[in-house]
Amino acid sequence: LRKAGQPTWRRSRYMFGMAEKEMEYRVDLFNRLTQTCFDKCVEKRYKEAELNMGENSCIDRCVSKYWQASLLILFLFADSFVYLFNCLKFLQLDFIIA
Amino acid sequence: MDKSMLGDLDGLPEEDKMRMAAMVDQLQIRDSLRMYNSLVERCFTDCVDTFRRKTLDKQEESCVKRCAEKFLKHSMRVGMRFAELNQGVATPD
Numbered sequence: 001l002r003k004a005g006q007p008t009w010r011r012s013r014y015m016f017g018m019a020e021k022e023m024e025y026r027v028d029l030f031n032r033l034t035q036t037c038f039d040k041c042v043e044k045r046y047k048e049a050e051l052n053m054g055e056n057s058c059i060d061r062c063v064s065k066y067w068q069a070s071l072l073i074l075f076l077f078a079d080s081f082v083y084l085f086n087c088l089k090f091l092q093l094d095f096i097i098a
Numbered sequence: 099m100d101k102s103m104l105g106d107l108d109g110l111p112e113e114d115k116m117r118m119a120a121m122v123d124q125l126q127i128r129d130s131l132r133m134y135n136s137l138v139e140r141c142f143t144d145c146v147d148t149f150r151r152k153t154l155d156k157q158e159e160s161c162v163k164r165c166a167e168k169f170l171k172h173s174m175r176v177g178m179r180f181a182e183l184n185q186g187v188a189t190p191d
Binding site: 012013014017018020021024025028029035039040041042048057058060061062064065068069070072073074075076077 | 116120124125127128131132134135136137138139141142143145146147149150151153154155158159162167168183
């Protein structure tokens with residue numbers, strides 16, 4: 001006899017799939033952020049292996065600005081992302097606002 | 099994409115239809131997240147060049163907003179043309 005609604009094993013498989021997508025998104029965001037701020041802030045001549053003071057503050061500010069830009073775009077398309085958020089509602093959404 | 103393959107989906111058992119739907123769901127999520135991430139990267143790269151402060155100034159903010167909206171419109175237009183070509187419709191010069 002089939003119970004009404006999805007059985008728990010199927011729901012948890014769906015959750016695993018969504019958790020995978022969330023993880024991918026986070027890793028992708030981090031990688032792009034890292035690449036972008038390296039391109040923007042680090043001199044390509046590589047005179048030394050250490051980051052200098054200027055590069056350090058540039059990196060800090062770059063990360064902060066990148067984060068701000070990502071939230072800006074997120075809220076711009078809040079309506080388009082409603083479907084996305086609904087599918088991800090199994091997970092805690094703090095990863096977006098974190 | 100082969101149209102005949104999608105036509106056969108109706109004949110699948112219920113279980114497979116649900117798995118198919120879940121798969122399409124997740125692919126759509128993945129695609130949306132990827133698009134969002136590459137959009138943020140592109141607009142940040144094109145609009146932000148100075149790092150004297152840790153917050154975006156007004157110019158950078160409006161640049162990012164305009165970039166994002168423009169990309170979305172571009173994406174929709176590409177989708178439109180793509181659909182036309184998929185259906186074998188004659189496209190303008």
